[in-house]
Amino acid sequence: MAGPQLEAGFTRIANELLEAAYRFKFSASQLSIILMIWRFTYGFSRKEHEMSVSFIAQHTGLHTSQIKKELSFLIDAQVILVIKESTRTSSRVIGINKKYEQWVVQERGVMTVEHGDLFGGGSGFDTTLGGSNPDTTGGSEIDTTGGSEIAPYIKKDLKESIKEIIYKRFEQFWSYYPKKVGKKDALRHFTRLHKEKGFSFDDFVTGTKNYVAYCQKINRILKDGSSFVNQETYKEFLDMSVHGTGAEIGPAPMAPSNTKAARNKSLLQQKLEEAQRIGSDADHSASRRGFDGLPVNAGTDERTD
Incomplete structure (x- = not known):
């Protein structure tokens, strides 16, 4: 039996875009979804197509819950573009963003920074992720808000770099914070914080760690991740003399139970x-x-x- 033949059909895709797919750090599930979307878009000489979660599951073999999770990530990372939202009678129309420089995903060999876990209690924090702390408000370090001194294409690259740094910081925060509720809104609020004058990611890390440790100490229910960021709760826990020093914070006591058996x-x-x-x-x-x-x-x- 003859192997696959071009005469039976092929997908026409630019080598540059194909190379980008394996150069960026996608998970196996994410890459499967990307390839599948290319198959049913570029493979039919079109840029986008209506695709439901069940349709993707049928052709990738992935579970629907996993697909929903990965689609959410790929859309937030600007890898997948939503051309048209779903309605009661039709599925969402999606396609791959061929401008891979806009993808907010770690690229192998580029901006690779050796740093410890920001929230892991190491000896120090790399709060800049391999560069000066990004100034998105028009400061002196990186100015992306205007001015004729910087060429438009350079300003665009700077904005994309800042956006990637913010996203990486957020992912580190989200992987640490225990109550992972409202990720999409949390990312939006987190991005807003970076645009506020005087924002310090170092303070955000310190306040977050102190808050989580304090809640564990007194057995307090944590705020949802989205609410924590939006309400800027970290600011209340920068000075732990108000709540107790960090050295005093230890394992949380056993929670009093209110069950019938108790x-x-x-x-x-x-x-x-x-x-x-x-x-x-x-x-x-x-x-x-x-x-x-x-x-x-x-x-x-x-x-x-």
């Missing part, structure tokens, strides 16, 4: 203590009256009639 156990414990108290009083009384129930003269062995 309440019954507490009630039983109270009854047991009460019975022990009554028993103790009875023993004391018996010691005064003797084992036969007759009173005993204190300090003598004589019984009264």
